[in-house]
Amino acid sequence: MSEKKPKKIKIVIAGPFAAGKTEFIRTVSEIEPVTTERKITDPKEKEKKSSTTVAMDFGKIKIDDEHELYLFGTPGQSRFNFMWEILGEGALGVIVLVDSTDPKTFHEARRIINFFQSRYPVPLVVAANKQDLPNAWSPEDVAVALDISEEEGIPVIGISAKNKDDVKKALLLLLELIKTQLTG
Amino acid sequence: MTLTGDLKSFSFADILQVLHADKKSGVLIVEWKDMTVAYYIKDGELVLARPVDKVFRIYVDRDFEKLLEKLRLRESSLAETVKKFFLSRLDNREGIFSFTQGFIRYPETVPVFYPAEYLIMESARRLTLEETERKISDELLVFEKAPDYEEKVRKARLTDEEQKVLNLIDGKNTVKDILEKSGLDKLTLYRTLYGLLSIGAIRRKRKKAPKKPSISLDLLAKLIEKIKKL
Structure with a gap:
């Protein structure tokens, strides 16, 4: 008799280039994340990091014998936007990571939020990453810069994707939001 | 800070x-x-x-x-x-x-x-189309007026064209609709929307009601417990 495959539950980790998506997944995944990184050739982008995700990253957390949580990281560069569409399908929720030290990426983050809100109106949390760095904008300022109004119901949380407790907090915030929508 | x-x-x-x-x-x-x-x-x-x-x-x-x-x-x-x-x-x-x-x-x-509202609108009037598209990223976006918009636009001292745009913001018209109905050029419209959004006189309206999550409460509770224990 063939073994029954666990059911997949999907959360999408989106965000602009170099926001820390791969690191976020790596911090909590129970498996070594599967990545599709390629070396960066653009000199401007190379200043920030040497490789980038071109299709997706994924990490996995086993919930029980029948269910697994998959964390799918989207590519950050806008030329790979078509992957957002593919990865967003069937997602339980979305976490949009923002590099709090780099305001020039804030507008791109808002574009990503707009994309997911219009295509997949599932619960969404913004994680203002790199709060451990000295020039990080506060989560409150990031929220204003992203034009997130209270009515939108998008919580913004400050995190460092290197810190497991912070990543857990962001995931739990999203799951609580999902719970509210289920019970509300 | x-x-x-x-x-x-x-x-x-x-x-x-x-x-x-x-x-x-x-x-x-x-x-x-x-x-x-x-x-x-x-x-x-x-x-x-x-x-x-x-x-x-x-x-x-x-x-x-x-x-x-x-x-x-x-x-x-x-x-x-x-x-x-x-x-x-x-x-x-x-x-x-x-x-x-x-x-x-x-x-x-x-x-x-x-007032800051005036300076923000003045700044928005100098943006290029590419810059305005950072906030106005989609022609299908729908905006609605904020509850306290009157005080904000009074301080912003809108031009006649900007007032025309504001009048067309009703929570139903898309950016594309406003472009057609106002007869304004795209750059003027986008600059106006950018400015109005930045002063908080208008806000994005969610197009769709949030989808009911496709997970049972029991499974969600298990998932929450699992994440807590990681």
Whole structure:
């Protein structure tokens, strides 16, 4: 008799280039994340990091014998936007990571939020990453810069994707939001 | 707390939006190639603009009233400094900015000649189409007026064209609809929407009601417990 495959539950980790998506997944995944990184050739982008995700990253957390949580990281560069569409399908929720030290990426983050809100109106949390760095904008300022109004119901949380407790907090915030929508 | 960035990717409209929303007080320094200007911000309002030859000079004068005495500025001339060193420099995007919160001791009241809403709209009027598309990223976006929009647009002193756009914002018209109904060019419309959004007079309207999550409560509870134990 063939073994029954666990059911997949999907959360999408989106965000602009170099926001820390791969690191976020790596911090909590129970498996070594599967990545599709390629070396960066653009000199401007190379200043920030040497490789980038071109299709997706994924990490996995086993919930029980029948269910697994998959964390799918989207590519950050806008030329790979078509992957957002593919990865967003069937997602339980979305976490949009923002590099709090780099305001020039804030507008791109808002574009990503707009994309997911219009295509997949599932619960969404913004994680203002790199709060451990000295020039990080506060989560409150990031929220204003992203034009997130209270009515939108998008919580913004400050995190460092290197810190497991912070990543857990962001995931739990999203799951609580999902719970509210289920019970509300 | 410090907010830093460059004007090419984060315009004056964006900076003032953040400072004004939270009614921050402090000093915003912009370093251009030809000059450095200190902008004194009290409760989110720009009250004085002052060019400096060296950045450290800003940190020498922490008392705002004493600074005005030193500069021999009367309150009535504060507006002139904003005109000369802020409004006239809106087209120059080669600057790097940093905002330091607190630090300056302001008196309880300082006159505001140019409200933040006005300065934000003025900044938005200078944006390129590419820059406006950072916020107005989709022709199908729908905006609605904020509950307190009247006071905000009064301070912003809208032009007739901008007023026309505002009148068409009703929570139903898409950006594309407004473009067709107003007869305005795309750049004017996008600049107006950008400005109105930045001053908080309008906000995005969610197109769809949130989808009911496709997970049972039991499984969700298991998932939450699992994440907690990681």
